[in-house]
Amino acid sequence: MYEVIAFYLFSVLTIGLFLVTVMSKNVLYAMTSLASGMVLIAGFFFVLGADFLGVVQLIVYVGAVMALYSFAMMFFDATRDIKEKNTSSALVFLLGGLSALVLVLIFAAPIHSDAIQALYPMHEGVGNAQDVGIVLFTKYLVPFEVAAVMLLVAMIAGILLAGKKMDDSLTEDLGADDEILIQKDEK
């Protein structure tokens, strides 16, 4: 019973929030609704019994990724509305609706194969985090290390790309900076 209530609540709220993300003209509204939608997706994970995945979703997506986005907001002018030239919006909605229909039909089709069996089955009486840890550090050790190297490369790339010419301002007009420099020269 609670699972049904949680499922419908989470799905309606998530779809609504992601629609706001996609349709909104304001970057701040889009970012906030994306963050709250991700929290609700972590709720999906908890309902599905994937506790560790839910916690990782909360920490990585809602914590790290959204913090990164909000830091990037400092560089771009976030308070201004985005003016976009949306050509042939009807075609886009038609294509999106058609692909949604096709995807729903594919996923709603009954699964006939009975040969599907668990490759790494979950164990009864063992917590989800322990199960995940055992599989991750035995069967998926190489992908785990490769992911670690990839994250390191991404960190270095991010520092190199964003760190260049950090001293000149992006959003303020150049006149203000020049005035400050002139004042410094006068002193």
Next chain:
Amino acid sequence: MIGLTHYLIVSAIIFSIGLVGVLRRRNLLMLFFATEVMLNAVNIAFAAISHYYNDLTGQMFAFFIIAIAASEVAVGLGLLIVLYKKYGSLDLDDLANMKG
């Protein structure tokens, strides 16, 4: 009772919302948001299949998708900052400078 199909349908709808966003938006930052929506939709499908087939493989794939999304955001935002410094705009129509 909620079955696997329910979760897959919700995942498909959210994925299509992200797809509409990718097709519709012209601002690069908004395109990034739409990509995140699509990645999250796939994660829901993986977790649901993992739960209903009693298999941990789906959760493993969801972990790696989260790791890839995090590094994509780090590199992508660095590139966006460089683009903004160079052109002063994130609009795809302004950035299209190859006359094809």
